[in-house]
Amino acid sequence: GNSVTQMEGPVTLSEEAFLTINCTYTATGYPSLFWYVQYPGEGLQLLLKATKADDKGSNKGFEATYRKETTSFHLEKGSVQVSDSAVYFCALRRNSGYSTLTFGKGTMLLVSP
């Protein structure tokens, strides 16, 4: 079956530090990959996505590249801000037929001034 594994948190960084949150997946075929972000007290919202191998998703300074050979979709940002403090979820969805999203367990990011 499908599964997503994320690095455990919390990840604690100082403002302007470089961020990497690792995500690897197991899936049949070639799924679409997503990063969702959950700010305190809110629901999840889509941060970025990639639909095929070697695609790079980007938004708000965050990037992730779909790596088929390593089944990975690591999230990166060159310079984090305090406002980036949130929980980040990696997810996948099969591209053929009807399919629900499979989420990782989430990684909390805490950025201090």
Add this chain to the structure above:
Amino acid sequence: NAGVTQTPKFQVLKTGQSMTLQCAQDMNHNSMYWYRQDPGMGLRLIYYSASEGTTDKGEVPNGYNVSRLNKREFSLRLESAAPSQTSVYFCASRLEGVNTGELFFGEGSRLTVL
């Protein structure tokens, strides 16, 4: 634009009580979902509805029932609440027919069962 609206936002129940979480979306989406979020467990799918008139079990359906009342509304019912159902519940919706269609989430309903 309201998006996905959940009610209530907070609820405290005693063991054995029943309640219904309401969810409505105004984006004309086909699919709707109920998830629960627990510390260290991420999001787990309880039930989903791929289209009006259909519902299917997700990963953790035991103790829950759902109703897709119409295209806009998808409710989650706890018939006899248990402490293990203390959680934050999220409703979500998605437009089908788009392979990469994103999920839109409500703000969540925090349920405590004593």
